[in-house]
Amino acid sequence: MTDTVVAPAPRVVPAVEPLLRVVNVVKHFGAGVGSSVKAVDGVSFDILPGETVGLVGESGCGKSTLGRLITQLIPVTSGEVVLDGVDITRLRGEKLRQQRKQLQMIFQDPYASLDPRMTVGDIIAEPLVNFKMISGRAKDARVQELLRTVGLNPYFNNRYPHEFSGGQRQRIGIARALALNPRLIICDEPVSALDVSIQAQIINLLEDLQREFTLTYLFIAHDLSVVRHISNRVMVMYLGKIVEVAPSEDLYTSQEHPYTRALLSSIPVPDPRIESKRRLVELSGEIPSPLNPPSGCRFHTRCPIAQVPGVCADVEPPLELKGDGHLAACHFSEQVRTKIAITV
């Protein structure tokens, strides 16, 4: 891409140093000679200490890749990930490893992310052992404390992961992420693999832990309903780019990007009277291949209000300020709410 856009940092509370600054991060995966999958294509944002930022988008939009770029589990193609003033994309080996103490991750699949040959106690203690923080009886005590913190029986430490349910396993994953007292936790769809009834428990737990340990979250999810209550701000991602960023409540009441509006319309409302008045914004077609993203605005192939041929197919819209702390990348953002109806 030639016209990558560096977004001005959106801030809810100004004049606080951000804990995490992501600057124009790009990740291209090689896919044969001369072509590459542009999984993340110029993404910039800030996360302030104590904040929870939601990151939403459909499968394949690059949100999980972005999470792994921030944790440096995969290297960036270009751009900076600045954690507490240090650009961790330039760190290698031991220096990078030391940074991991501040930055932990909760994984999507609670079945795949726990080593089946290790006891729960060993899994939770692994970060502590890796950094030689603690050993012996103090370690056992810390593991039991962590188990209690995430609402598990502290005497389950010598059991194996397969003896637990999905929700319990995710609690184990959360305990592991907490072990090092990190400042930032990347939650990569931590509830997508769980039953709806368990989802609320896990989200409540994450909220409690945030209050208790002043944690900062980047909360990745594939639908807007999950991130609504936990997030201070929500970012919407489409095909490797952020298309809208807004304070949480703002985003749910007023949308400046047609994609966000479509995502929002897809959330069912548990009240039949409201539900019957709801209208689904149907997007035509599939998400385009990130191998060869559409020209201009990447969303124009599926957008209900796109002007094609016209500016939407030719010019990539910049992510610009549309309101107080509300950014969107759309040429016709003022028409989004009038032209796309989501109620009858």
Place this chain on the structure above:
Amino acid sequence: MAISTPVLEEYAGGTVAREQVGLWRDGFRRLRRNRLALAALVYLTILFVVAIVALFWTPYNPAAILPNTLTFLGPSAAHPLGTDDLGRDLLSRMMQGAQISLIVGVGTSAIVLTVGVVVGLIAGYFRGWIDNVISVFINIFYGIPGILVAIILYLVLGRGLGNIMIAISATAWMDMARLVRGQAFSIREREYIEAARASGARSGKILFGHILPNSLGPIIVQATFVIPIAILTEAFLSYLGLGIPSPLASWGSIASEGYAALPLEPYMMLWPAVALSLTLLAFNFLGDGLRDAFDPRQRL
């Protein structure tokens, strides 16, 4: 801690630690149901006991040419398996042969296990040029018969029990390395490996703390199959007169001497042939049983 989430009813499975049904318990339970493997295990246990007893006691000195004893004696009360071409006690020599066979088998397997696992893990985990070098090397040696490499190497190294194991391991480690490489290749992509890296694990910890324990089943099976191959190769080398230096007895050298004496005395050939056949069968049955027990997906 004022965490509002209580220990819920769903965790009411009890606070007493339950019996662990891990890889080992589960595997051995399945192995116990396999009669053939169980019989093999019993036979091999007896063989090991015999080999250990032979360290301290044999009916006669296996190397001694006994005074006042006829050569080529058939089975008798004094010599249950008879005597050989020099009048040495065959039972004592067979016991020593069992020792040699088991040392060579288990020793070779240990070398193969160490080298193959380390090389395989490195190739499969780091990939890139290091994997290419290792894979090309292994593929070249796949075209050359292992027994040929073993004979040449053994002649170069010189005679001795240790050198025989090294010579057999020289090609046998490659199968193990290939197997482990494949395991590492697939396991390194699992999410728990990513989780380990995120929690600050170094490469060594990931290789030996996560990937190795998760590929242990197939590795044990492969290590078991190396034992009969090594025993057979040693016997073959000794049969050719290249193996264990005389007067040490190996089943291969006894068979070789027995073959020369076949018209006079068939027993001398019979004992090592039967012992070798039973032992090779037993190890193969055990290997099959272990594969079924620990690695059910590979069942053919």
